[in-house]
Amino acid sequence: MAEHEHVIKPKTYLLVFTALIALTIATTLVSYVDLGALSVAVALVIAVTTMLLVALFFMHVYYSRRLTQLVVAGGLLWLVILLLLTMTDIATRGWLGVPGK
Amino acid sequence: MASVHSPALRHHFDTVEQQKDASTLGMWIFLVTEIMFFGGAFAAYTVYRSLYPDAFAAASNELDIVLGAVNTAVLIVSSFTMVMAVYSAQTGRRKALAGYLLATMFFGLVFLVIKGFEWHHKWVEHHVPGPHFHFEGPYADKAQMFFSLYFAMTGLHALHMVIGLGILAVLVWMTLRGAFSREYYTPVDVSGLYWHFVDIIWIFLFPLLYLIGRHNHG
Amino acid sequence: MITTTTEPRANYLTSDFGIKSWLLTTDHKRIGLLYLVTITLFFILGGLFATLIRLELLTPQGDLTSSETYNKFFTLHGVIMIFLFLIPSIPATMGNFLIPMMIGAKDLAFPRLNLLSWYLLVAGGAFTLYAMFAGGVDTGWTFYTPYSSTYSNTYVMATAVGIFIAGFSSILTGLNFIVTIHRMRAPGLTWFRLPLFVWAHYATSLIQVLGTPVLAVTIVLLAIERGFHIGIFDPALGGDPVLFQHMFWFYSHPAVYIMILPSMGVVSELVSVFARKRVFGYEFVAFSSVAIAVYGFLVWGHHMFVSSQSVYAGLVFSFLSFFVAIPSAIKVFNWTATLYKGSISYRTPMLYAFGFIGLFTIGGLTGLFLATLGVDVHVHDTYFVVAHFHYIMVGGALMAYLGGLHYWWPKMFGRMYPEGWAKLSALVVFLGFNLTFFPQFLLGYLGMPRRYHAYPEEFQVLHVLSTAGASVLAVGYVIPLIYFIWSLRYGAVAPANPWHATGLEWKTPSPPPTENFEFTPVVTHEAYDYEALAQEEEQEGVRVG
Numbered sequence: 001m002a003e004h005e006h007v008i009k010p011k012t013y014l015l016v017f018t019a020l021i022a023l024t025i026a027t028t029l030v031s032y033v034d035l036g037a038l039s040v041a042v043a044l045v046i047a048v049t050t051m052l053l054v055a056l057f058f059m060h061v062y063y064s065r066r067l068t069q070l071v072v073a074g075g076l077l078w079l080v081i082l083l084l085l086t087m088t089d090i091a092t093r094g095w096l097g098v099p100g101k
Numbered sequence: 102m103a104s105v106h107s108p109a110l111r112h113h114f115d116t117v118e119q120q121k122d123a124s125t126l127g128m129w130i131f132l133v134t135e136i137m138f139f140g141g142a143f144a145a146y147t148v149y150r151s152l153y154p155d156a157f158a159a160a161s162n163e164l165d166i167v168l169g170a171v172n173t174a175v176l177i178v179s180s181f182t183m184v185m186a187v188y189s190a191q192t193g194r195r196k197a198l199a200g201y202l203l204a205t206m207f208f209g210l211v212f213l214v215i216k217g218f219e220w221h222h223k224w225v226e227h228h229v230p231g232p233h234f235h236f237e238g239p240y241a242d243k244a245q246m247f248f249s250l251y252f253a254m255t256g257l258h259a260l261h262m263v264i265g266l267g268i269l270a271v272l273v274w275m276t277l278r279g280a281f282s283r284e285y286y287t288p289v290d291v292s293g294l295y296w297h298f299v300d301i302i303w304i305f306l307f308p309l310l311y312l313i314g315r316h317n318h319g
Numbered sequence: 320m321i322t323t324t325t326e327p328r329a330n331y332l333t334s335d336f337g338i339k340s341w342l343l344t345t346d347h348k349r350i351g352l353l354y355l356v357t358i359t360l361f362f363i364l365g366g367l368f369a370t371l372i373r374l375e376l377l378t379p380q381g382d383l384t385s386s387e388t389y390n391k392f393f394t395l396h397g398v399i400m401i402f403l404f405l406i407p408s409i410p411a412t413m414g415n416f417l418i419p420m421m422i423g424a425k426d427l428a429f430p431r432l433n434l435l436s437w438y439l440l441v442a443g444g445a446f447t448l449y450a451m452f453a454g455g456v457d458t459g460w461t462f463y464t465p466y467s468s469t470y471s472n473t474y475v476m477a478t479a480v481g482i483f484i485a486g487f488s489s490i491l492t493g494l495n496f497i498v499t500i501h502r503m504r505a506p507g508l509t510w511f512r513l514p515l516f517v518w519a520h521y522a523t524s525l526i527q528v529l530g531t532p533v534l535a536v537t538i539v540l541l542a543i544e545r546g547f548h549i550g551i552f553d554p555a556l557g558g559d560p561v562l563f564q565h566m567f568w569f570y571s572h573p574a575v576y577i578m579i580l581p582s583m584g585v586v587s588e589l590v591s592v593f594a595r596k597r598v599f600g601y602e603f604v605a606f607s608s609v610a611i612a613v614y615g616f617l618v619w620g621h622h623m624f625v626s627s628q629s630v631y632a633g634l635v636f637s638f639l640s641f642f643v644a645i646p647s648a649i650k651v652f653n654w655t656a657t658l659y660k661g662s663i664s665y666r667t668p669m670l671y672a673f674g675f676i677g678l679f680t681i682g683g684l685t686g687l688f689l690a691t692l693g694v695d696v697h698v699h700d701t702y703f704v705v706a707h708f709h710y711i712m713v714g715g716a717l718m719a720y721l722g723g724l725h726y727w728w729p730k731m732f733g734r735m736y737p738e739g740w741a742k743l744s745a746l747v748v749f750l751g752f753n754l755t756f757f758p759q760f761l762l763g764y765l766g767m768p769r770r771y772h773a774y775p776e777e778f779q780v781l782h783v784l785s786t787a788g789a790s791v792l793a794v795g796y797v798i799p800l801i802y803f804i805w806s807l808r809y810g811a812v813a814p815a816n817p818w819h820a821t822g823l824e825w826k827t828p829s830p831p832p833t834e835n836f837e838f839t840p841v842v843t844h845e846a847y848d849y850e851a852l853a854q855e856e857e858q859e860g861v862r863v864g
Contacts (some may be wrong), residue, residue, distance in 0.1 A: 057180075
């Protein structure tokens with residue numbers, strides 16, 4: 001029932017570290033490619049992947065108990081709620097064709 | 102199960118394991134509050150970027166992409182030294198623990214110095230919002246919005262870095278005093294969580310602030 | 320086991336003396352009392368501003384104060400009552416005191432953090448007091464931009480800093496409760512054996528942890544804008560004042576659930592013990608607390624129907640807001656079902672519980688009118704809204720606070736309050752409350768705007784009634800203040816379980832020892848197992864009632 005007790009090997013950390021650096025280089029280089037509307041999506045996908053690697057392996061979420069994983073997921077979900085519901089206003093302004101609505 | 106008489110065990114807990122679980126859960130909940138704290142700033146960013154995409158791209162291109170990318174790598178290295186610090190604590194390597202903590206501090210400091218350079222450069226170029234702001238081109242006032250968010254978000258991030266450095270310094274001191282062992286290294290563990298979190302914030306700040314519309318202007 | 324001894328014994332109050340032992344305590348019970356004193360002082364201050372408001376509104380002309388000064392009155396009334404009284408109220412006093420005991424623990428998970436939480440509230444209050452004495456703040460407790468960020472000449476920053484700091488008090492308390500409830504329950508105390516008071520505080524803590532940080536960053540951005548004259552919400556720079564409202568209400572709507580959920584937890588306890596029955600639909604009540612906490616984050620836009628947020632967003636928020644009433648209704652139905660065929664005794668705490676159920680229902684139903692976009696357009700920013708939230712906060716939350724205070728007073732201090740005076744005050748509060756706030760529904764519906772110190776003649780009668788009610792209400796609050804203090808020295812000595820209630824907190828002496836339990840209890844019963852308790856007491860030859 002305890003938190004992770006097994007020690008993760010430095011080799012795993014090194015692997016993750018290499019991946020993180022690679023992703024950073026990738027996102028930097030990709031930004032110079034004209035992907036139009038996809039640019040944001042690609043940048044966010046890379047950022048989220050990077051975040052997941054840090055969270056799962058550096059922060060041990062992969063090895064943590066269910067409650068910890070739920071707490072992390074909950075926090076991220078709440079951020080999404082904040083962004084999404086706020087954008088329902090911003091994104092639908094002007095749809096009615098009436099000033100101020 | 103660890104000894105009930107462990108000196109690190111606080112009286113209101115029954116076991117060291119319960120205490121460690123509580124501390125870890127406590128830090129994770131704190132990090133959730135930080136997700137929502139930075140999240141509010143990201144919400145403001147999302148709103149304005151969606152309203153003024155061209156102005157944001159023009160402003161973003163005025164940031165130094167090399168320094169930004171280097172800083173991202175610096176933080177990732179510091180996260181690596183941080184997990185190595187935790188590993189050292191877990192395996193009872195006191196000297197390595199101190200070394201890795203100091204290395205993490207070093208890289209954190211490097212990050213802040215580079216950030217300082219960047220901010221200074223922005224000041225010189227009149228890109229700091231306020232009475233001295235000046236931006237060439239058609240997007241002047243919306244670009245000021247970008248820079249307001251840039252300074253607010255990187256400023257809050259830097260503040261968290263400074264606090265992190267303070268925490269690391271305390272950990273180094275505690276390590277040298279022999280406070281940690283294979284059985285008890287919780288403060289190192291939870292401080293590591295905090296440090297990685299601050300790293301993750303930057304991992305989002307970098308593309309969102311530095312990499313908008315680079316393909317147009319380079 | 321009922322003890323009838325009256326010998327003084329070592330307890331958390333007598334374990335140590337001197338001001339340092341209180342100001343540096345990490346005992347959750349002492350910290351609860353520190354909070355009790357602090358928030359009572361803030362309540363009195365908030366009440367003072369309410370008095371000034373009601374005095375001004377006696378006459379249609381703005382003759383007592385200027386409009387600028389009046390703006391400061393309602394701002395400070397709101398800021399103090401919400402952030403410095405209601406938000407901490409039940410959790411910081413009764414939550415702190417009781418949760419460890421209710422779960423069989425010696426203290427909260429992080430006792431030193433708990434003390435820090437109190438100091439943060441005091442510091443936040445100090446900044447607000449400074450703003451008040453230095454000249455006040457006039458933006459309304461909602462701090463809408465661009466008035467608060469650009470145009471107001473009052474002490475916005477000081478107040479904002481005060482709220483920011485007090486916010487962290489709230490966050491840390493929530494964090495402490497969540498970890499405590501997850502990790503420190505006694506053996507055998509599964510989630511569905513917890514008292515509903517604990518469930519209510521768990522749900523409240525979720526809100527505190529998820530919502531308050533957004534208020535914090537909103538205040539930071541507001542401070543940056545006001546301090547450095549750079550625009551985030553400033554339209555002149557392409558900023559959006561409505562964004563401030565989104566970010567503000569993302570917290571401030573769930574905040575109202577921070578204020579009401581703990582009181583619902585109190586009512587669950589009171590209804591159960593004074594009907595001597597387990598709470599009907601326990602799981603439903605427990606889940607509804609969490610449902611309110613979660614769902615409450617999805618409805619904030621109903622404060623912004625007329626703000627110029629898009630109509631479609633308004634539709635979404637209006638639609639979602641109807642559903643948030645459901646879990647609250649579930650609670651009211653379950654409390655009512657608990658009363659059915661219960662053995663009801665009309666002690667003071669129960670009177671407050673009854674008051675809560677009735678007045679909260681009225682307040683909640685009027686919330687539905689406000690959730691209806693078409694209706695809200697007409698009553699937004701009128702006294703209808705003011706009446707709605709006072710029915711919930713004063714008729715609901717404050718009544719439950721008083722009910723809980725009376726109920727757990729003997730546990731906290733080992734003394735009974737005088738029942739006769741207490742019943743009288745409960746009646747005075749109920750009558751005074753309704754006389755104060757019912758006319759306000761009528762006023763609002765007829766068109767009386769809120770935050771106005773002058774009004775057309777035709778509204779005066781209703782305003783006079785409301786002010787008369789407020790004076791009665793004030794008396795209802797002063798009497799308990801007096802007899803509670805009186806009881807500390809002259810009240811009847813209380814046994815460990817004066818109400819013959821279930822719950823681990825009643826298994827300790829009154830007042831409890833510092834470490835709460837000599838041995839960690841093992842729980843084998845459901846919560847509110849009054850049948851088992853009745854059997855136990857029959858065996859011991861004790862009459863209940």
